[in-house]
Amino acid sequence: MTNATHPYDALMDITARPKAVFVRGAGSYLWDDSRKRYLDFVQGWAVNCLGHSPPAVADALSAQSRRLLTPSPAFYNEPSLKLAQALVETSCFDRVFFANSGAEANEGAIKLARKFGSVHKGGAFEIITFAGGFHGRTLATMSASGKKAFEPLFEPKVSGFKRATLNDIASVEALVTANTVAVMLEPIQGEAGVWPATDKFLQELRALTKAHGLLLVFDEIQTGMGRTGKLFHYEHAGVAPDIMTLGKGIGGGVPLAALLATEHASCFEHGDQGGTFNGNPVMCAAGLAVLEEVGKPEFLKAVTDAGLLLESELQKVSARHGLGEVRGRGLLLALDLKLPIAPAIVAQAFQEGVLLNAPQVDTLRFMPALNVTREEIAEMIDCLDAILTKAGAARRVA
Numbered sequence: 147m148t149n150a151t152h153p154y155d156a157l158m159d160i161t162a163r164p165k166a167v168f169v170r171g172a173g174s175y176l177w178d179d180s181r182k183r184y185l186d187f188v189q190g191w192a193v194n195c196l197g198h199s200p201p202a203v204a205d206a207l208s209a210q211s212r213r214l215l216t217p218s219p220a221f222y223n224e225p226s227l228k229l230a231q232a233l234v235e236t237s238c239f240d241r242v243f244f245a246n247s248g249a250e251a252n253e254g255a256i257k258l259a260r261k262f263g264s265v266h267k268g269g270a271f272e273i274i275t276f277a278g279g280f281h282g283r284t285l286a287t288m289s290a291s292g293k294k295a296f297e298p299l300f301e302p303k304v305s306g307f308k309r310a311t312l313n314d315i316a317s318v319e320a321l322v323t324a325n326t327v328a329v330m331l332e333p334i335q336g337e338a339g340v341w342p343a344t345d346k347f348l349q350e351l352r353a354l355t356k357a358h359g360l361l362l363v364f365d366e367i368q369t370g371m372g373r374t375g376k377l378f379h380y381e382h383a384g385v386a387p388d389i390m391t392l393g394k395g396i397g398g399g400v401p402l403a404a405l406l407a408t409e410h411a412s413c414f415e416h417g418d419q420g421g422t423f424n425g426n427p428v429m430c431a432a433g434l435a436v437l438e439e440v441g442k443p444e445f446l447k448a449v450t451d452a453g454l455l456l457e458s459e460l461q462k463v464s465a466r467h468g469l470g471e472v473r474g475r476g477l478l479l480a481l482d483l484k485l486p487i488a489p490a491i492v493a494q495a496f497q498e499g500v501l502l503n504a505p506q507v508d509t510l511r512f513m514p515a516l517n518v519t520r521e522e523i524a525e526m527i528d529c530l531d532a533i534l535t536k537a538g539a540a541r542r543v544a
């Protein structure tokens with residue numbers, strides 16, 4: 147016997163969801179249980195970097211699941227060794243710890259920074275993060291985030307975080323004390339509405355953290371794995387952080403995340419870090435299939451080209467309808483609407499079979515599959531253009 151009166155009611159009601167139940171996905175398209183088709187520019191929140199159910203990931207999952215699901219996190223397994231090796235070879239880092247979610251990877255980054263403080267910096271533990279930043283939904287990562295809506299929640303927070311202002315190096319410098327051990331940020335603030343740190347600011351941060359012996363931590367959970375046209379965003383600015391976290395795209399649709407560190411920063415001792423499913427072979431096999439594809443120079447070039455096309459099409463839409471700027475890099479872009487109409491546009495687009503995201507009431511965010519086609523971009527732009535035309539006509543009548 148259950149008290150739930152409808153299958154929806156058996157799930158905790160943690161967010162507003164449309165009633166459609168999604169049953170199938172392929173590439174840039176999703177289908178619901180009434181067979182309605184949707185063009186997807188959300189892709190599981192920038193997760194499905196190769197689109198829905200890509201054959202390479204599905205094949206890797208099915209082959210590995212028949213071979214070995216998990217031996218134990220206290221034993222080595224082949225896919226996790228191979229993926230760690232591949233990540234080390236394609237990045238500026240030397241060591242990898244796999245996790246099951248972005249928040250868990252960031253939780254690991256925070257712990258690693260605090261450990262570094264206790265081993266190398268006389269117990270320094272404070273981490274400077276940024277207003278508007280988002281690092282996840284565990285207690286420590288909510289505490290590290292600079293999201294206004296989180297402020298009153300789940301008090302008392304985890305202490306030891308101080309908030310600076312993005313692209314303002316003086317605001318960071320002013321917070322550095324003998325207790326500071328690290329600076330942590332997203333190179334592009336995704337959830338806040340796609341607000342990029344400038345390359346110059348990232349370079350200034352690297353210089354400042356070096357001068358004070360602090361760790362520089364990049365949360366590349368949204369910007370990593372080719373999303374911005376480079377495998378990792380830090381390459382754009384030519385700075386090498388000490389610690390980086392990956393999530394979302396790295397699994398191509400399955401729960402996989404990673405904490406990467408240089409040899410110098412990699413100071414966990416036995417007993418400090420672990421987790422039952424961390425580095426399990428099935429998820430790591432998916433990660434290998436993703437990295438093999440996304441890491442190809444021609445793939446990254448195509449992401450850059452698709453990003454430039456989407457950006458210029460959004461700029462044309464903005465000019466036609468008198469909207470604001472287009473922000474972001476590669477295939478992580480936002481359109482500033484200058485009016486609080488983003489949720490209404492998302493709802494209308496849903497009706498018309500296009501999935502969009504509104505990280506803020508006046509902002510649309512675009513995070514399609516990294517292999518999105520020109521035709522799919524044109525289809526989304528046509529739909530958005532038509533909705534904005536109708537919305538504009540309605541405003542003029544009102």
Ligand SMILES: *Cc1c(COP(=O)(O)O)cnc(C)c1O
Nearest residue numbers: 247248249280281282332367368
């Ligand atoms: C999504 C996201 C996270 C949290 O990842 P989860 O897998 O949801 O825990 C952390 N940081 C950034 C920048 C993100 O975009």
